[in-house]
Amino acid sequence: MVNSLLRPVTYLWLAALLSLAACAAAAEPEPDTCDGADYLFADDFGGEFDCGWALYDRGGRSAAIDNAAMQLAVGQPGELWWTNPGRDFDDVVITAEARQVDGPNNNAYGIICRYQNEENFYAFLVSGDGYYAIGKYQSGSDTVIHLTPDAQFQPSDAINVGVASNELRVSCIGSELSLEINGIPVMTVSDPTFVTGDIGLAAGTLEQGTTIVEFDNVRVTLP
Secondary structure, X not given: OHHXXXXXXXXXXXXXXXXXXXXXXHHXXXXXXXXXXXXXXXXXXXXXXXXXXXXXXXXXXXXXEEOOEEEEEEOOOOEEEEEOOOOOEOOEEEEEEEEEEEOOOOEEEEEEEEXXXXXXXXXXXXXXXXXXXXXXXXOOOOOOEEOOHHHOOEEOOOOOOOOOEEEEEEEEEOOEEEEEXXXXXXXXXXXXXXXXXXXXXXXXXXXXXXXXXXXXXXXXXXX
């Protein structure tokens, strides 16, 4: 718990997506649109649709669809790994259920919006010990740019700690970036850097031990 107050600005966010070989990519079918009349994108990971998420297993860092959920596992402290479905959105509201199922509570997991590439995106994170952050990763900087006060994670009683589920709602509308946790708004910040991009799901650990988080019922709608 003490470590949560000392989360460093130098917390590295490393890319989890590596390109497939061109021949393999060419042979794969196009993903389903996974859209609907009242939403831009949705996935409950039930297996009915292939929504295009990147799946990988890279020595203690993995993204896999298991238990009818997107499961991210990260065992290397100081790294954030993620997966994206390969879409492009303007102003959106993103909701997801995130469940910590194992690992140290000194971790980070949540939602990405306006993802340009592995060097440029916004991330909205909570931790198993009750902290949250809104951050930006941008070309030219090797470290996260925290948009939350004092350039660090902030405590919140809205977060269900430990092995538990948290309902996350992220709004990326114009230059306003907002995070809501379990129905409670916790922070709105302003940043004009990115205006469109992909969404994503992310997880990482800040101490020894493998953090495992499952995401379910991902939904993207217009504001």
